[in-house]
Amino acid sequence: MSTLTSHRRSPAAQPPTLRAKRLPKWMPPAIALGALLVAAAIVYGTGLGGPVLVVVVGGLLYLGGLYAAANAVEGQRAARNRTWSALIHSAFVLAVLPLASVVWTLLSRGAERLDADFFGTSMNNIGARDPNGGAYHAIVGTLEQVGIATLITVPIGILCAIYIVEYGRGRFAFAIRFFVDVMTGIPSIVSGLFVLAFWVLIVSPYFSSTGRPGFSGFAAALALSVLMLPTVVRSTEEMLRLVPAPLREGAYALGVPKWKTILRVVLPTALPGIVTGVMLAIARAAGETAPVLLVAGGGAAINLNPFENNQSSLALFVYQQAGDASRYAPARAWTAALTLVALVLVLTIAAKLLARRNRLGR
Amino acid sequence: MAKRIEAADVTAYYGGFKAIENINLTVEPKTVTALIGPSGCGKSTFLRSINRMHEVLPGARVEGSLTIDGQDIYDRDVDVTAVRRMIGMVFQRPNPFPTMSIFENVVAGLRLNGVRKKSILDEAAEKALRSANLWDEVKDRLGKPGAGLSGGQQQRLCIARTIAVEPQVVLMDEPCSALDPISTLAIEDLMFQLKDKFTIIIVTHNMQQAARVSDRTAFFSIEKTGDPGRLIEYDNTQKIFSNPSVKKTEDYITGRFG
Ligand SMILES: Nc1ncnc2c1ncn2[C@@H]1O[C@H](COP(=O)(O)OP(=O)(O)OP(=O)(O)O)[C@@H](O)[C@H]1O
Ligand SMILES: [Mg+2]
Numbered sequence: 001m002s003t004l005t006s007h008r009r010s011p012a013a014q015p016p017t018l019r020a021k022r023l024p025k026w027m028p029p030a031i032a033l034g035a036l037l038v039a040a041a042i043v044y045g046t047g048l049g050g051p052v053l054v055v056v057v058g059g060l061l062y063l064g065g066l067y068a069a070a071n072a073v074e075g076q077r078a079a080r081n082r083t084w085s086a087l088i089h090s091a092f093v094l095a096v097l098p099l100a101s102v103v104w105t106l107l108s109r110g111a112e113r114l115d116a117d118f119f120g121t122s123m124n125n126i127g128a129r130d131p132n133g134g135a136y137h138a139i140v141g142t143l144e145q146v147g148i149a150t151l152i153t154v155p156i157g158i159l160c161a162i163y164i165v166e167y168g169r170g171r172f173a174f175a176i177r178f179f180v181d182v183m184t185g186i187p188s189i190v191s192g193l194f195v196l197a198f199w200v201l202i203v204s205p206y207f208s209s210t211g212r213p214g215f216s217g218f219a220a221a222l223a224l225s226v227l228m229l230p231t232v233v234r235s236t237e238e239m240l241r242l243v244p245a246p247l248r249e250g251a252y253a254l255g256v257p258k259w260k261t262i263l264r265v266v267l268p269t270a271l272p273g274i275v276t277g278v279m280l281a282i283a284r285a286a287g288e289t290a291p292v293l294l295v296a297g298g299g300a301a302i303n304l305n306p307f308e309n310n311q312s313s314l315a316l317f318v319y320q321q322a323g324d325a326s327r328y329a330p331a332r333a334w335t336a337a338l339t340l341v342a343l344v345l346v347l348t349i350a351a352k353l354l355a356r357r358n359r360l361g362r
Numbered sequence: 363m364a365k366r367i368e369a370a371d372v373t374a375y376y377g378g379f380k381a382i383e384n385i386n387l388t389v390e391p392k393t394v395t396a397l398i399g400p401s402g403c404g405k406s407t408f409l410r411s412i413n414r415m416h417e418v419l420p421g422a423r424v425e426g427s428l429t430i431d432g433q434d435i436y437d438r439d440v441d442v443t444a445v446r447r448m449i450g451m452v453f454q455r456p457n458p459f460p461t462m463s464i465f466e467n468v469v470a471g472l473r474l475n476g477v478r479k480k481s482i483l484d485e486a487a488e489k490a491l492r493s494a495n496l497w498d499e500v501k502d503r504l505g506k507p508g509a510g511l512s513g514g515q516q517q518r519l520c521i522a523r524t525i526a527v528e529p530q531v532v533l534m535d536e537p538c539s540a541l542d543p544i545s546t547l548a549i550e551d552l553m554f555q556l557k558d559k560f561t562i563i564i565v566t567h568n569m570q571q572a573a574r575v576s577d578r579t580a581f582f583s584i585e586k587t588g589d590p591g592r593l594i595e596y597d598n599t600q601k602i603f604s605n606p607s608v609k610k611t612e613d614y615i616t617g618r619f620g
Contacts, residue, residue: 246457249418250520254471254527255447264474268461 023073028082031069035061059090103341110338112331119339123300123317128326135336137302138317141217142343144306145296145313146286148221149228154278157232158267164233165240166262177237183230191226192291195219200295208308215297217306220313223291228281235277239270275355283344289315314340365448365530365561366391367412371426373590374404374411376419381407383590384426387580394553394562396572396599399582400614404591405565406454408582409533412563413449414442430531447475450529452537454565456516458508458523465504467519471527490526493555494518495548514540521549525556532556534564538571550575569615573603581611 039058043049063083070079118134126133160180164173199222205213243266251261267274292298292313298320299310312320314336321333367389374382382404389395397405410416411424414435428435435445458467466473468487477483487504491497496518500511508519517540524532534553538546553562553575566572572579580596595602595611606612 244457245419246453246455247459249415250453250457250459250523251470251474252418252443253413253415253446253451253453254474254523255443255445255450256471256474257443260474265459265461269459271461 020075020078021073022078023070023082027069028066031065032058032062035059035065063087106334106338106341109331109334111335113335114338118332118335122302124302126300128324130326131328133328133332135314135317135332135339137299138312138314138336139339139343140302140304141220141292141296141311141313142286142315142340144304145217145220145224145292145311146282148218148306149224149285150278150282152221152225153228153232153281157229157278157281158236158274160229160233161236161240162262162267164237166258166266180230180233183226184234186226186230188223188227188288189290189294192223192294194226195223195291195295214308215295215310216308217296217303217311219295220292220311221306223295224285224288227288227291228285231281231284232278235280236270236274239273239277240266242273243269272352272355275351279348279351282347286313286340286344287315289313289319292316293319314343365430367531367561367563368429369408369412369426370428372408372411372428373425374407374416375421375423375425376407377421380590382411382582383592385593387593387596389561389563390578391561392557392559393577394557394564394575396576396579397563397565397582398567398569398572398579398614399591399594400584401567402587402591403582403584405582406535407591409451409535409563409565412531412533413446413451415446415451447527448529449531449533450524450527451533452517452521452524452535454535454539456513456520456540458511458516458519460507460509462508463505464500464508464511464519467508468522468526470523475527486526487522490522493525493552494522495545495552496522514542514545517541518545518549521552525552529560531561531563534562536565536567539567546571569603573599579603581606581608581614583610583614 036054036058039054039061043054043057063086066086067079067083070082074082117132119139120136121132121134122137123133123135124137160176164177167173168176196219199219200215201213204216204219205211208214247265247269248261251265252258256264292311293316296313296316297310298312298316300312303309303311317336318333318340321329321336324333369385369387372382372385373380385408397409399405407416412428412435414424416422416424424436430445430448434440459470462470465487468490469477469483472483472486477486488497488501491500496515499515500506500519508516511519517537521534521537538549541549550571553564556562564572564575576599578596579599579602581594581602582591583594584591595606595608597607601607602611603615606615
């Protein structure tokens, strides 16, 4: 009873039936159409702007009109509900529009060079007047660099998150969390400079066959690792914290040691979320240009060895081709951008499927 | 095989909050002991301190001594996992592992402790599920997720999971609160079977159940909110329910509490 009486209306004002008057189905679309027409009349009548303004003004008029109509027929609560739903749906459309536009632009402009040449050849010996040339070397570079960076960051990042959530107590864990947070904000160019100064100039001479410092895909992978690590740690940490304590206790109560509980109960439960976090990190790393340019140097030729000599990457390829004077370069840049997005998409879908295979169907 | 458990001056804290104080009681081997008392009086806390689950919570600690057949459970050299393997526990709320199937849930204790052989696991799973009165309901969908069962089925799954590792002491925190009368009877039957070999401690809010299944009953209570829970009376179940020596016990049992 108390829930009823504490309701804003007094019980006496409650409608006697459960059925209430509803706006007819055709009403909202009709209001939308009317709003658009009025908006068009206003905008073109005053000569203020074009179709975009019509949509904006029309949208506002629609919200107002919908509220007024619903308020008159259905009452205030329903009117609010309708207006907010309309607002939320428009927010969704606003969020999807740029995405759809990006995908459309990539597809329409990238289609031109979507041929075997593009995926089978490099830019070696391609002059300004050559219409062909491809991104094979860049695709190889991206795959190797991001692959190595993932191999480095995923184990370290997940272990680090496990330490913070399951074992870390006191100052040390706090310090690690703090530095991970700081790392999240490192600009990619700084990470590139760090690897340039530390790895390329100081360490790499000891590993190279010539004994001289040199660029390499591996150096780029290191720079990408610096960028990926904080993302992996933080997302894994959040996911591990979401695993309910009673699950851990259930395993402990069976006499299962803590490390095994983490490995066999906690991690599998958090796995889908962890995978999402890792994929976000990978997507970010795959799109980085500056560090690759700084420490891998780029290059036009195919170099399958990530540990020696220059390598390119898709992002870097896009950057270079987009700035190239050749009239054939922009098409190559678009196709490379399309390839990059497709690559990340395919990886993400594959990872999600893999993570789901471990879960049981309902 | 069965173990005697002795608690001496057991006091447990959650951070700065003292939840139970100076609990002294001895649980005889091959008996069922019921813990009863009003909500919040520390029954779960005491139960969890018996298999060292209490200390899992951050800031929680136990003082006093708890021994099992004379061995101090809280001794520095004691391996916690060995204690928990010996003293199994069914929790107040069902907590099946969400990533595991029904079968995997039941044999989780065995598997995670290194048993690999399929035939052993199959046999143990069927036996445990039958004892928990769940076999008939799930035998055709052992590969389905454990979290897809009803609340009461999940609770029986957790009971099966606990007894599958054959602990020598079984702690049950209100195991039947989500069960229908038939399953409740089945679990009570299970307790009768288990007590042939093992020691059982059960928390229950159901007086009839305490009277039916237990040999000894411990009544816990608190003075007022915020006070630590204390053991008010501990005696043979018959005595507690027919002729308790403390007035407070009688009030609680006859429903004149508070
Ligand atoms: N995780 C916790 N942190 C802090 N205090 C807690 C925690 N768990 C329980 N307590 C407190 O300890 C006291 C005893 O709780 P406990 O769970 O042992 O009660 P109980 O007798 O099992 O009650 P119920 O019959 O409702 O299950 C209560 O006052 C409770 O608020
Ligand atoms: Mg309890």
